[in-house]
Amino acid sequence: MLMKGKVCVVTGAASPHGIGWATANMLAANGAQVAMLDISERVNDAARELAGIYSQSSALGLHCNIASPADCDAAAAKVMQAFNRIDALVHCAGIIRSGRHDEISSKDFDEVIAVNLTGAFNVIRSFSAPMAAQRSGSIVSVASVAAQRGGGLVGGAHYAASKGGVLSLTKSLARELGPAGVRINAVCPSLIETDFVSNAVSKDRIHELTAGIPLGRPGRPDEVAAACMFLTSDLSSYITGATLDVNGGSHIH
Ligand SMILES: NC(=O)c1ccc[n+]([C@@H]2O[C@H](COP(=O)([O-])OP(=O)(O)OC[C@H]3O[C@@H](n4cnc5c(N)ncnc54)[C@H](O)[C@@H]3O)[C@@H](O)[C@H]2O)c1
Numbered sequence: 001m002l003m004k005g006k007v008c009v010v011t012g013a014a015s016p017h018g019i020g021w022a023t024a025n026m027l028a029a030n031g032a033q034v035a036m037l038d039i040s041e042r043v044n045d046a047a048r049e050l051a052g053i054y055s056q057s058s059a060l061g062l063h064c065n066i067a068s069p070a071d072c073d074a075a076a077a078k079v080m081q082a083f084n085r086i087d088a089l090v091h092c093a094g095i096i097r098s099g100r101h102d103e104i105s106s107k108d109f110d111e112v113i114a115v116n117l118t119g120a121f122n123v124i125r126s127f128s129a130p131m132a133a134q135r136s137g138s139i140v141s142v143a144s145v146a147a148q149r150g151g152g153l154v155g156g157a158h159y160a161a162s163k164g165g166v167l168s169l170t171k172s173l174a175r176e177l178g179p180a181g182v183r184i185n186a187v188c189p190s191l192i193e194t195d196f197v198s199n200a201v202s203k204d205r206i207h208e209l210t211a212g213i214p215l216g217r218p219g220r221p222d223e224v225a226a227a228c229m230f231l232t233s234d235l236s237s238y239i240t241g242a243t244l245d246v247n248g249g250s251h252i253h
Helices: 019-029 045-054 069-083 106-134 147-148 159-181 195-200 203-211 222-234
Strands: 009-011 033-038 057-062 090-091 137-142 182-190 243-246
Touching: 009 019, 009 069, 019 090, 019 222, 033 045, 033 069, 033 203, 045 057, 045 069, 057 069, 069 106, 090 106, 090 195, 106 137, 106 159, 106 182, 137 159, 137 222, 147 159, 147 182, 147 243, 159 182, 182 222, 222 243
Parallel strands: 009 033, 009 090, 033 057, 090 137, 137 182, 182 243
Antiparallel strands: none
């Protein structure tokens, strides 16, 4: 079991068909104890569901708004209290907003940055501290192909910019955290079949986007989860500051 004995934290894990839930599931299936964080009240039910499926693993559900540094600090303290260590963080929580630049209000722009970029910083800062203290840990942030190709698919410029910030954050923090034994990497999914996409994108647009994917289909949440698990596991022990594409070949660079 790849993750046996590891304590893993997954943000954005409450969405039933989301990448966070799929990642929590895969980590638990591979022996990890999992703490699930989400702004949705459903997070406690999700944790109970996970613990019910994998009776060998324990799961902790924590309500947390990642845009709040205090919430993130409190969540990290609760995970330490429950498990006494943190081996991995997979940061999946995020929001998507569409629209041309001249339709984006300042409020929308600020909200996307507050959740997707400041939120990533808050979560990483809170959870990397115990990792650095124990001198080991691995962090994965879910960014987006939008950051690499300049949007133009589903999210607007504010979404692409927020995810571009996550990639820069990942690279900078890999330099800072490496000497403390903490690795940090990012994954860049493209079109993945989650509620995030089905709520924001029309069926016609999904067909159009699929036509440009060499593998001929959108990705599944478990395919992103597998990349996240690889990057959190010891299989990737010499990889830090990297970006792993999970895009079916839709963006080859
Ligand atoms: N689905 C895709 O095609 C796709 C593509 C590229 C990148 N991504 C990224 O993958 C990640 C997960 O996306 P998904 O498709 O699983 O979305 P999802 O909407 O299914 O899940 C996102 C989760 O984040 C939570 N969340 C939102 N705001 C939060 C906050 N302030 N604090 C804590 N939790 C919060 C939501 O409640 C939800 O459970 C996102 O960061 C998204 O940008 C998704």
